[in-house]
Amino acid sequence: MTLEMYLLLSAVLFCLGLFGALAQRNLIAVLIGVELMMNAASLNFMAFNRFSVTDPSTGQVFVLIIIGLAAAEVAIFLSIILNLYRQRRTIDPESITELRY
Amino acid sequence: MDTTSLILATTFAPFVGFAVAMLFLHRSPRLAQAVVITGAAVALGSAVQLWLEGPVEPLRYLWFTSGAIELHFGFLLDGLNLMFGVVVALITLCVIVYSVGYMAQDPSKTRYFALLAFFEWAMLSFVYAVDLLQSFIFWELVGLASFFLIGFWYQKPSAAEAARKAFLMTRIGDVGLLIGVLVVMMTAGHFDIPGLLDPERGLVARVAPATLTAITLLIFVGIVGKSAQFPLHTWLPDAMEGPTPVSALLHSATMVAAGVFLMARLYPLFLAAETTRCIILVIATVTALLAATMAMVDRDIKKVLAYSSISQLGFMLMALAAGSLFAGVFHLITHAMFKALLFLCSGLFIHHFATNDLEQIGQAGGRRMKLTTIGLLVGGGALAGVPPLSGFFSKEEIFAALGHESGTVFTIAALAAAFLTAYYTFRMIFLIVLPARIEPAANSGGTDHGSAEPWTMVLPVAVLTVGAAVGGLWGHQIAAALNLQAPTHTLGSMLPALGVVVLGIALAWVDFGRGERVGFLSRLPALQTLFSNGWYIDTFYRAVFVRLTNWLASLLHGVEVKGLDGGFDQVGFGILRSADGSRSLQSGWVQFYGGCIVLVVGAIAVYVGMGG
Numbered sequence: 001m002t003l004e005m006y007l008l009l010s011a012v013l014f015c016l017g018l019f020g021a022l023a024q025r026n027l028i029a030v031l032i033g034v035e036l037m038m039n040a041a042s043l044n045f046m047a048f049n050r051f052s053v054t055d056p057s058t059g060q061v062f063v064l065i066i067i068g069l070a071a072a073e074v075a076i077f078l079s080i081i082l083n084l085y086r087q088r089r090t091i092d093p094e095s096i097t098e099l100r101y
Numbered sequence: 102m103d104t105t106s107l108i109l110a111t112t113f114a115p116f117v118g119f120a121v122a123m124l125f126l127h128r129s130p131r132l133a134q135a136v137v138i139t140g141a142a143v144a145l146g147s148a149v150q151l152w153l154e155g156p157v158e159p160l161r162y163l164w165f166t167s168g169a170i171e172l173h174f175g176f177l178l179d180g181l182n183l184m185f186g187v188v189v190a191l192i193t194l195c196v197i198v199y200s201v202g203y204m205a206q207d208p209s210k211t212r213y214f215a216l217l218a219f220f221e222w223a224m225l226s227f228v229y230a231v232d233l234l235q236s237f238i239f240w241e242l243v244g245l246a247s248f249f250l251i252g253f254w255y256q257k258p259s260a261a262e263a264a265r266k267a268f269l270m271t272r273i274g275d276v277g278l279l280i281g282v283l284v285v286m287m288t289a290g291h292f293d294i295p296g297l298l299d300p301e302r303g304l305v306a307r308v309a310p311a312t313l314t315a316i317t318l319l320i321f322v323g324i325v326g327k328s329a330q331f332p333l334h335t336w337l338p339d340a341m342e343g344p345t346p347v348s349a350l351l352h353s354a355t356m357v358a359a360g361v362f363l364m365a366r367l368y369p370l371f372l373a374a375e376t377t378r379c380i381i382l383v384i385a386t387v388t389a390l391l392a393a394t395m396a397m398v399d400r401d402i403k404k405v406l407a408y409s410s411i412s413q414l415g416f417m418l419m420a421l422a423a424g425s426l427f428a429g430v431f432h433l434i435t436h437a438m439f440k441a442l443l444f445l446c447s448g449l450f451i452h453h454f455a456t457n458d459l460e461q462i463g464q465a466g467g468r469r470m471k472l473t474t475i476g477l478l479v480g481g482g483a484l485a486g487v488p489p490l491s492g493f494f495s496k497e498e499i500f501a502a503l504g505h506e507s508g509t510v511f512t513i514a515a516l517a518a519a520f521l522t523a524y525y526t527f528r529m530i531f532l533i534v535l536p537a538r539i540e541p542a543a544n545s546g547g548t549d550h551g552s553a554e555p556w557t558m559v560l561p562v563a564v565l566t567v568g569a570a571v572g573g574l575w576g577h578q579i580a581a582a583l584n585l586q587a588p589t590h591t592l593g594s595m596l597p598a599l600g601v602v603v604l605g606i607a608l609a610w611v612d613f614g615r616g617e618r619v620g621f622l623s624r625l626p627a628l629q630t631l632f633s634n635g636w637y638i639d640t641f642y643r644a645v646f647v648r649l650t651n652w653l654a655s656l657l658h659g660v661e662v663k664g665l666d667g668g669f670d671q672v673g674f675g676i677l678r679s680a681d682g683s684r685s686l687q688s689g690w691v692q693f694y695g696g697c698i699v700l701v702v703g704a705i706a707v708y709v710g711m712g713g
Contacts (some may be wrong), residue, residue, distance in 0.1 A: 022699070093692050094690055
C-alpha cells in the first residue's frame with residue numbers, strides 16, 4: 001500500500017460525500033454526505049501521518065477532534081431536521097428557502 | 102461731561118435704544134417707542150453739546166493689528182463731522198417723533214422704531230468715523246438699515262422687491278468703494294482719515310496723480326450708488342415703497358446724504374484729482390437734469406420728491422466737483438432740512454387722504470390742512486430756490502462755484518436744472534393748493550385715522566419748517582466750521598438764479614395754477630412718455646441686465662439639475678439596479694450555496710496548485 005492509494009480512496013470518499021451533500025433531496029442524506037466528507041478528511045490525516053511524519057500522535061489528535069466534532073454536529077443537525085419536520089412536514093432542502101431576499 | 106463720554110453717548114444711545122427695543126420690548130410697542138425716542142433725544146443733546154464745544158483732536162482706539170497695519174475705531178471731531186452729526190440727529194429725532202403719529206396703527210411698531218434707531222446709530226457712527234475702514238463698515242450698515250426699512254412692509258411684494266433693488270444697486274457701487282479703500286490701504290499703509298488727508302504726509306503728497314485719480318474714481322463709484330446718481334439712480338424712486346417717514350429720513354440726512362458726505366469728508370483727495378472732478382461734474386450734471394425731467398411728469402407726490410432728491414444730490418456733487426466744498430456741504434444741509442420737511446408734509450397728506458396722487462390730494466381738500474400746507478409751501482419754496490428761504494442761498498453758492506471754476510456749459514445746465522426744479526416743485530404745490538375743483542369739506546372730519554394733524558406729526562413739521570426757512574442764514578457758521586470764507590454775493594450775481602426761479606414758477610402757474618391743469622409737456626407726447634418712463638433707463642436695465650442675469654441663472658440651474666444632479670442620480674440608480682439584479686443569487690437554497698463554495702475553493706486550489 002502506498003500513500004497514493006490512500007489518497008485516491010480518500011478522494012473517492014470525499015467526492016461521494018460531496019455529491020450526497022449537494023444533490024440529495026433529503027436532509028438526512030445530506031447529513032450522511034457531510035459525514036462521509038469528514039471521514040475522507042480523517043483518512044487523509046491518518047495516511048499523511050503514517051507516511052511522512054515521525055511522531056504518530058500528530059495526525060491522531062486531529063482525527064480524534066474531527067470524530068468528536070462530527071458527533072456534536074450530528075446531534076445538532078438531527079435536532080434541526082426534527083424540528084423542521086415537525087413544523088413543515090418536509091425535509092427537502094429545495095423547499096426550505098425562506099432565508100432569501 | 103468730557104468729550105469721550107459725549108461722543109459715546111451720541112453714537113451709542115440710538116444703538117442702546119435699538120437693542121433694548123428689539124430684544125425685550127416686542128410686546129410693548131409704546132415702551133419701545135419711548136426708549137427709541139429717548140435714545141434719539143440723548144444723541145441729539147450730546148451732538149449739540151459736542152458741536153458747541155467745538156473741534157477737538159480725534160479719538161482713536163486700537164481695534165487690532167495685522168502685520169504693519171493698524172486698524173483703529175474712533176471718532177473724528179472736526180467742524181464738518183460735528184455739524185453734520187447735529188443735522189443727522191435732529192432730523193432723525195423729528196422723523197422718529199413724527200412716526201409716532203404716522204405708524205400709530207401699525208402692528209409691528211416695535212420693529213419699526215428699533216430699525217429707525219439702528220439706522221440712526223449706523224449713520225452717526227459713519228459720520229464720526231475716524232478710520233476709512235470704519236467708515237466703510239458703517240456705510241454698509243446704513244445700506245442694510247435702509248434695506249430693512251424700505252422693505253418694512255415685506256408682505257407687499259412691491260416693497261420687498263424695492264428693498265432688494267435698493268440693496269443690490271447700492272451694492273454695485275459699494276464694490277467700487279471697497280476696491281478704492283483697499284487701494285488706499287495698499288498705497289498709504291493705513292486707513293486713518295486725518296493722516297490720509299494731511300497735506301504733507303497724506304495721499305496727495307505721496308502717490309502718483311494717476312493712482313490718486315484711480316482711488317478717487319473708485320470711491321466715486323460708491324458715491325454714485327449711495328447717492329443715487331446716474332446710472333445707478335433707479336433704486337431711489339422705488340424706495341418710496343417704504344413708510345413715508347422712512348423716505349424722509351432716507352432722502353435727507355441719512356443714506357443718500359452719506360455719499361455726498363463721504364466726498365466732502367475726503368475732499369482734499371478729490372480736489373487734487375482733476376480728471377475725477379471732471380467726470381463727477383459731467384455725471385452730476387446729467388443726473389440733475391435727467392431726474393428733474395422725470396419729476397416734471399409724475400403724479401405720485403413721493404415719486405416727484407424722490408426725483409427731486411436725485412436732482413438735488415446732483416447739484417451737491419456738481420458744487421463739490423466744481424471745487425467748492427462750502428457750496429456742496431451747505432446745500433447738503435439745507436436740502437436735508439427742506440427735503441425732510443417735504444416728505445413729512447407729503448406723509449401727512451397721504452396719511453389723511455390715503456392716496457399718493459397729487460390731483461386727488463388737491464381735490465380732496467389738501468389745502469384745508471393748514472399747517473401742512475404752510476410746511477409744503479416753505480419746503481417747496483426752499484427746494485425751488487425762492488429768495489429768503491434756505492434753498493435759495495445754498496443754490497446761489499452752487500451757481501457761484503460753477504461760474505468761477507467750470508465752463509459756462511455747466512452753469513447753463515445748472516440754471517436749466519434749477520428752472521426745472523422751480524417748475525416741477527410749483528407744479529406739485531399748485532396741484533395741491535389750487536386744484537381745479539375741491540370737494541366740499543366732509544364734516545366727518547374723523548376718518549379712522551383720527552385727527553388729520555396729530556401733534557406728534559405737526560411738531561416735527563413745525564421744527565423743520567423753521568429750519569428750512571431760516572437755514573440759509575447759517576451759511577457763515579457752516580463756512581466757519583469748514584475753515585473756509587463764505588463768499589459774498591452782489592445782487593447782480595444773484596439775478597440769473599432769481600430769474601430762472603421766477604420763470605419756472607411763472608410757467609408752472611400758467612400750466613397748473615389755472616385752467617385745466619395740464620403741463621406744456623402734454624403737447625409733446627413723445628417727451629411726456631419718455632419722461633414718465635424715466636427715460637426708459639429702468640426698462641433698459643430690466644431688458645439687459647436683469648434678463649441676462651436670469652438667463653445665466655436658468656442656464657446654471659439647468660447645468661445643476663440636469664448635469665450634476667442627473668449624473669449623481671445615474672450613479673445611484675446604477676448601483677441600485679445592479680444590486681437588484683444580483684440579489685437573485687441569494688436564493689435561500691443551502692445546497693446551491695454549498696456548490697458555490699466548492700466551486701470557488703476548487704478554483705482557488707487549482708490556481709494555487711498551478712502557481713506552486
